[in-house]
Amino acid sequence: MNLLPAWLRSYRPAWLAGDLTAGVIVTVMLIPQSLAYALLAGLPPEVGLYASILPIVAYALLGSSMTLAVGPVAVASLMTASALQPLAAAGSAEYVTLAIQLSLISGVMLLAFGALRLGFLAHFLSHPVISGFITGSAVLIAVGQLKYILGVKVAGSDVLETLVGLAKALPQTTPVTLAIGGASLLFLLLARRYLAPLLTRLGVPAKAADLMAKLAPMAAVIVSTAVVWLFKLNETAGVSVVGSVPQGLPQLTLALPGVSTLGQLWLPALLITLIGFVESVSVAQSLALKRQQRIQPNRELLGLGAANVASALSGGYPVTGGFARSVVNFAAGAHTPLAGVISAALMALVIAALTGLFYYLPYAVLAATIIVAVTSLIDLKTLKEAWHYDRADALSLLATAMGVVALGVEAGILMGVALSLAALVWRSSHPHMAVVGRVPGTEHFRNVERHAVQTVPGLLALRVDESLFFANATVLEDRVEALLAHDPSVRRVLLICSAVNQIDATALGVLTQLERSLASRGIEFTLAEVKGPVMDRLRSTELGQRLQGKVFLSVHEAFEHAVQVGN
Amino acid sequence: MNLLPAWLRSYRPAWLAGDLTAGVIVTVMLIPQSLAYALLAGLPPEVGLYASILPIVAYALLGSSMTLAVGPVAVASLMTASALQPLAAAGSAEYVTLAIQLSLISGVMLLAFGALRLGFLAHFLSHPVISGFITGSAVLIAVGQLKYILGVKVAGSDVLETLVGLAKALPQTTPVTLAIGGASLLFLLLARRYLAPLLTRLGVPAKAADLMAKLAPMAAVIVSTAVVWLFKLNETAGVSVVGSVPQGLPQLTLALPGVSTLGQLWLPALLITLIGFVESVSVAQSLALKRQQRIQPNRELLGLGAANVASALSGGYPVTGGFARSVVNFAAGAHTPLAGVISAALMALVIAALTGLFYYLPYAVLAATIIVAVTSLIDLKTLKEAWHYDRADALSLLATAMGVVALGVEAGILMGVALSLAALVWRSSHPHMAVVGRVPGTEHFRNVERHAVQTVPGLLALRVDESLFFANATVLEDRVEALLAHDPSVRRVLLICSAVNQIDATALGVLTQLERSLASRGIEFTLAEVKGPVMDRLRSTELGQRLQGKVFLSVHEAFEHAVQVGN
Incomplete structure (x- = not known):
């Protein structure tokens, strides 16, 4: 039939x-x-x-x-x-x-x-x-x-x-x-x-x-x-x-x-x-x-x-x-x-x-x-x-x-x-990234360049709007280092992963190296809003081990924590 | 020197x-x-x-x-x-x-x-x-x-x-x-x-x-x-x-x-x-x-x-x-x-x-x-x-x-x-998409498959976590049509563009055709959280004209509107 x-x-x-x-x-x-x-x-x-x-x-x-x-x-x-x-x-x-x-x-x-x-x-x-x-x-x-x-x-x-x-x-x-x-x-x-x-x-x-x-x-x-x-x-x-x-x-x-x-x-x-x-x-x-x-x-x-x-x-x-x-x-x-x-x-x-x-x-x-x-x-x-x-x-x-x-x-x-x-190559190697701050009186966080938002001294909160993989991982690393060079008072880097659906082995390597390098300079590397499947795979890696206790559920939580512990 | x-x-x-x-x-x-x-x-x-x-x-x-x-x-x-x-x-x-x-x-x-x-x-x-x-x-x-x-x-x-x-x-x-x-x-x-x-x-x-x-x-x-x-x-x-x-x-x-x-x-x-x-x-x-x-x-x-x-x-x-x-x-x-x-x-x-x-x-x-x-x-x-x-x-x-x-x-x-x-090709042509609902009592919206969230009958709220361009625009269109086929009661499609940093000419064409096709079936096509630069370019296009009054600043606003107007 x-x-x-x-x-x-x-x-x-x-x-x-x-x-x-x-x-x-x-x-x-x-x-x-x-x-x-x-x-x-x-x-x-x-x-x-x-x-x-x-x-x-x-x-x-x-x-x-x-x-x-x-x-x-x-x-x-x-x-x-x-x-x-x-x-x-x-x-x-x-x-x-x-x-x-x-x-x-x-x-x-x-x-x-x-x-x-x-x-x-x-x-x-x-x-x-x-x-x-x-x-x-x-x-x-x-x-x-x-x-x-x-x-x-x-x-x-x-x-x-x-x-x-x-x-x-x-x-x-x-x-x-x-x-x-x-x-x-x-x-x-x-x-x-x-x-x-x-x-x-x-x-x-x-x-x-x-x-x-x-x-x-x-x-x-x-x-x-x-x-x-x-x-x-x-x-x-x-x-x-x-x-x-x-x-x-x-x-x-x-x-x-x-x-x-x-x-x-x-x-x-x-x-x-x-x-x-x-x-x-x-x-x-x-x-x-x-x-x-x-x-x-x-x-x-x-x-x-x-x-x-x-x-x-x-x-x-x-x-x-x-x-x-x-x-x-x-x-x-x-x-x-x-x-x-x-x-x-x-x-x-x-x-x-x-x-x-x-x-x-x-x-x-x-x-x-x-x-x-x-x-x-x-x-x-x-x-x-x-x-x-x-x-x-x-x-x-x-x-x-x-x-x-x-x-x-x-x-x-x-x-x-x-x-x-x-x-495609060009687009993929140029992911959109934004330093964000809190919209006053809310739990919303927006690009500091576009909105009047509050930031926490010593905290660099960076949102990356794409999955991290071989074509763009180094670009993220370069951006973080450039921002740190621009503001030497930063003691804590928060990477907001709300748009990160995947981290491939290359990007994992870059992040691991970035975390180590930051730690050697006394700068804490933290994450927020990591998606479930991404976190599951991260957990068993060296980076996952080193980040224990430094992964926040929400940006709000990460900001509250930064305010409490201060510099 | x-x-x-x-x-x-x-x-x-x-x-x-x-x-x-x-x-x-x-x-x-x-x-x-x-x-x-x-x-x-x-x-x-x-x-x-x-x-x-x-x-x-x-x-x-x-x-x-x-x-x-x-x-x-x-x-x-x-x-x-x-x-x-x-x-x-x-x-x-x-x-x-x-x-x-x-x-x-x-x-x-x-x-x-x-x-x-x-x-x-x-x-x-x-x-x-x-x-x-x-x-x-x-x-x-x-x-x-x-x-x-x-x-x-x-x-x-x-x-x-x-x-x-x-x-x-x-x-x-x-x-x-x-x-x-x-x-x-x-x-x-x-x-x-x-x-x-x-x-x-x-x-x-x-x-x-x-x-x-x-x-x-x-x-x-x-x-x-x-x-x-x-x-x-x-x-x-x-x-x-x-x-x-x-x-x-x-x-x-x-x-x-x-x-x-x-x-x-x-x-x-x-x-x-x-x-x-x-x-x-x-x-x-x-x-x-x-x-x-x-x-x-x-x-x-x-x-x-x-x-x-x-x-x-x-x-x-x-x-x-x-x-x-x-x-x-x-x-x-x-x-x-x-x-x-x-x-x-x-x-x-x-x-x-x-x-x-x-x-x-x-x-x-x-x-x-x-x-x-x-x-x-x-x-x-x-x-x-x-x-x-x-x-x-x-x-x-x-x-x-x-x-x-x-x-x-x-x-x-x-x-x-x-x-x-x-x-890269494979990844780009498979953007992450999620149907979202409201986390009860908040203005937060999450994937319906991962969280206990509230939805509005007749409203299909879809978040796409990547820029829209030639490699993935048709995939989005197919997904919308598949979701509509699965739930014929939908009268309003809301596309949440919080992660969309760019819409190229191919994707614009696909969205324009999708909007027209939905309209012919009595389904309203709406957008939320469109980024400033994306909206600026959209405004002068045919799609931008047709979407006047249908672009919401936040998902919250779009949900409120859907509840008020009902089906």
């Missing part, structure tokens, strides 16, 4: 209409997107279609989101291209095999992270770093697609090189291709902005108008394919078209990577895994919260892991939960992953019988689809907000975005992660 | 006797050690002598410790050998140049860290990791020296390979070499343990006896050199000796590394820099505290940086503050770095006129000196203590030690740092 997912066991007939509608609409979006993203990944179009069938079903069985649309997405496609282009010629059989293996490795990593409950690792990509990464990737993707719009051949490994190449190749522009690509681009941009309001004004209900506007790419695909077919523009005007796409369902095969391939692919696979997971979970979560549902990050790891393994088994490439299709799926009324399963079934139908329809589809239109899709990912709002709220966050966003554009996706994201870790 | 160090400007004649004595005694230790550590580093003996002159003077001018003895040390010598052996043949001119450049790069890094006040970076090597690293290195060094004791040739890049090689080479043992090496080893081990008590029993004052025991290596050097010279054992019995050491003061030269050398040496240089700095500061600090002096980490960076640059300029290799010589320097009565300057002058004398004395010095004795010196670095006490206090720390110690022995010094220390960072 438990093998069936919960949503299927408790399925209600009332949900079927919504799931069916959403399944159909998402399929209409998915067809051009899966072809376009395969192009972006440097893969033959059928690989994009393969990645849009089994992965969806696998996620439906194991994932925790009711509305996430899994499949090929722009950023993972770009990352796939960036990982594989140094290893094999784009579109070659070897390249396709590597893409399949990349998907397999990423899937296994996701499953392993899920089994080890390592979902928390994804928290180490901060929002500004992710935002910067996505924005940088969007620029990279958009620039990379311009050659298809112009109908020229340009090889460039970075943005600058690509732009220079495009400028040089401008005289070779294929006019008809540019006309088709430019018209599609214009149509899609206008449709995104004005189609829904226009349809509403024509009497279409607002929600339906919104959904219909999302189908503009399919309209562009149909119209342009028809035009190219009608005038045979691929032969008469040199318009590049998709050509024959192999018909038939994907073969199930297992392509295990060898050790040297593993060595080449583990890092890109890890980055695709982390970025894909973070993106997918944030989309799934924002949709779930709208319906007061919950996403379980460890279930998501399993769901996405299964989806990637399924993709690898059926000849696809790395997939994850995508933003645009998920939002449409949700808005079109999807209640359960059945919507996805319906979509998968329709895609299977397309690939089994209808791939001939894509023969005259011009690449320029796919490129226009990609460009319009990714420009909506460029996120200046987060940058603006971060700039006002936290300059350091804004700078890490900018650095990551520029790193991606200038150095490529892997170096860019690694730079972002390094920046995040550096921030 | 300020160009002279403070100790020199306020020098008192009364200090001179102590500084002179210490300077002489340290020199007698330094001569065999500098030769031995050069051997360990794979360098000709004179490089060890060069590294023992100018660096000491440079440190005396810029460092902050009064008693630190700077020069060649065991661990940095091992790290030098490990960094250079893949790049050039040990002892070759190219190898020597690389060692000089390594010292220069490390010196510049130290100076840069000092100028940028990056001393805090060294805190990221936790005590257990350092202890494990030193212990592993000591094993590696000791095993590596056995071939000199046996008088055989063995090439092995790791411990296992070396041991196997030694076992195979056993039949080729040079008996006289083994006799000299074994006798020295035995003498040094016995001297370390029993010489001081013996001398005390013979009427020598305890302190003098301790110091004299430290001169045992010099005694071994003199006696063995005399024996080899007398019987010309180098010719008659195949005993390897140091041979001719170039006489004359080192030439000042600047050997700048090229770009490709920089690429090869930056990582080993960084590791030598960090390890050397951490070791040196901890020795300097423990000695300074005994005399109630202070060490300034950023001054130490400058002092050690200058010492390494000076070493490079005068043909030496990476130096740092050593444990054994510093302790002897302190115990022999050194008051100021003048003791070091005297030592440097004596070393200059030795190299200018007396290197001929080392001709018959057998390598086996130097190896015995090294083995005895490093076995005292093997630190099982820290392991034992960590095992009882914090199992995770003990495991990271063991992992680092085994990493060094099995994989080498660089991989070992990198593993240790990675473990430390992983611990």
Whole structure:
């Protein structure tokens, strides 16, 4: 029984209409997107279609989101291209095999992270770093697609090189291709902005108008394919078209990577895994919260892991939960992953019988689809907000975005992660500490620098607002010594541990040495408000022995004691 | 005026006797050690002598410790050998140049860290990791020296390979070499343990006896050199000796590394820099505290940086503050770095006129000196203590030690740092949180799981004991949602921010989304005890706007309000 997912066991007939509608609409979006993203990944179009069938079903069985649309997405496609282009010629059989293996490795990593409950690792990509990464990737993707719009051949490994190449190749522009690509681009941009309001004004209900506007790419695909077919523009005007796409369902095969391939692919696979997971979970979560549902990050790891393994088994490439299709799926009324399963079934139908329809589809239109899709990912709002709220966050966003554009996706994201870790290191090694005094007439104690409080002569009461461990223990010691140097009359140091949840072996060593050194100078070292678990472990140590009778339950008690014994 | 160090400007004649004595005694230790550590580093003996002159003077001018003895040390010598052996043949001119450049790069890094006040970076090597690293290195060094004791040739890049090689080479043992090496080893081990008590029993004052025991290596050097010279054992019995050491003061030269050398040496240089700095500061600090002096980490960076640059300029290799010589320097009565300057002058004398004395010095004795010196670095006490206090720390110690022995010094220390960072990541992503209630009859609020406290129906009061940032914001959100799922009667969430010193852009985003999501479910989100600086920045954000009138000064106030408004 438990093998069936919960949503299927408790399925209600009332949900079927919504799931069916959403399944159909998402399929209409998915067809051009899966072809376009395969192009972006440097893969033959059928690989994009393969990645849009089994992965969806696998996620439906194991994932925790009711509305996430899994499949090929722009950023993972770009990352796939960036990982594989140094290893094999784009579109070659070897390249396709590597893409399949990349998907397999990423899937296994996701499953392993899920089994080890390592979902928390994804928290180490901060929002500004992710935002910067996505924005940088969007620029990279958009620039990379311009050659298809112009109908020229340009090889460039970075943005600058690509732009220079495009400028040089401008005289070779294929006019008809540019006309088709430019018209599609214009149509899609206008449709995104004005189609829904226009349809509403024509009497279409607002929600339906919104959904219909999302189908503009399919309209562009149909119209342009028809035009190219009608005038045979691929032969008469040199318009590049998709050509024959192999018909038939994907073969199930297992392509295990060898050790040297593993060595080449583990890092890109890890980055695709982390970025894909973070993106997918944030989309799934924002949709779930709208319906007061919950996403379980460890279930998501399993769901996405299964989806990637399924993709690898059926000849696809790395997939994850995508933003645009998920939002449409949700808005079109999807209640359960059945919507996805319906979509998968329709895609299977397309690939089994209808791939001939894509023969005259011009690449320029796919490129226009990609460009319009990714420009909506460029996120200046987060940058603006971060700039006002936290300059350091804004700078890490900018650095990551520029790193991606200038150095490529892997170096860019690694730079972002390094920046995040550096921030963590910096933060951890600078714990907040405050010398406190008593608020007159109360048992409350506050920072002497911020409040008018009473202190006891000869007593230095220091509150440290973080657990003590290797990264900050010496900082505490330095602070105490600096305060003592500043006020030589101190005869008693009180360390207030109300925020200390843990003292690791390094910090224990530092405190032990501090206590000994203070004792040798005739200064008493005392503690207050030590938490139960911390005290339990401290008791059996040398420091614990030496501090017997010098640990106060409350700061109040410690102050009273200091007043009584005087200097 | 300020160009002279403070100790020199306020020098008192009364200090001179102590500084002179210490300077002489340290020199007698330094001569065999500098030769031995050069051997360990794979360098000709004179490089060890060069590294023992100018660096000491440079440190005396810029460092902050009064008693630190700077020069060649065991661990940095091992790290030098490990960094250079893949790049050039040990002892070759190219190898020597690389060692000089390594010292220069490390010196510049130290100076840069000092100028940028990056001393805090060294805190990221936790005590257990350092202890494990030193212990592993000591094993590696000791095993590596056995071939000199046996008088055989063995090439092995790791411990296992070396041991196997030694076992195979056993039949080729040079008996006289083994006799000299074994006798020295035995003498040094016995001297370390029993010489001081013996001398005390013979009427020598305890302190003098301790110091004299430290001169045992010099005694071994003199006696063995005399024996080899007398019987010309180098010719008659195949005993390897140091041979001719170039006489004359080192030439000042600047050997700048090229770009490709920089690429090869930056990582080993960084590791030598960090390890050397951490070791040196901890020795300097423990000695300074005994005399109630202070060490300034950023001054130490400058002092050690200058010492390494000076070493490079005068043909030496990476130096740092050593444990054994510093302790002897302190115990022999050194008051100021003048003791070091005297030592440097004596070393200059030795190299200018007396290197001929080392001709018959057998390598086996130097190896015995090294083995005895490093076995005292093997630190099982820290392991034992960590095992009882914090199992995770003990495991990271063991992992680092085994990493060094099995994989080498660089991989070992990198593993240790990675473990430390992983611990930091784990800790940061798991902030302590507690649902609190009121201690009856007071204005104090405590964890409901630990204390008998009163709660208000419909109010969830959650205290988070850490700043909120990218690594833990989602964890807080998950916790709130889990608590709400557990108690659907909650109508008001109170987040107690008494320990929140900062909310970064990621956490702000998460809180904003949480507030919106709660509001949509009719649950009010409120804050209490928000610190001034945090509130200042929050005020201008969307969340700050939405929370107007919902931020309470104290938890008490928030509870009173919740009781009054009821559900």
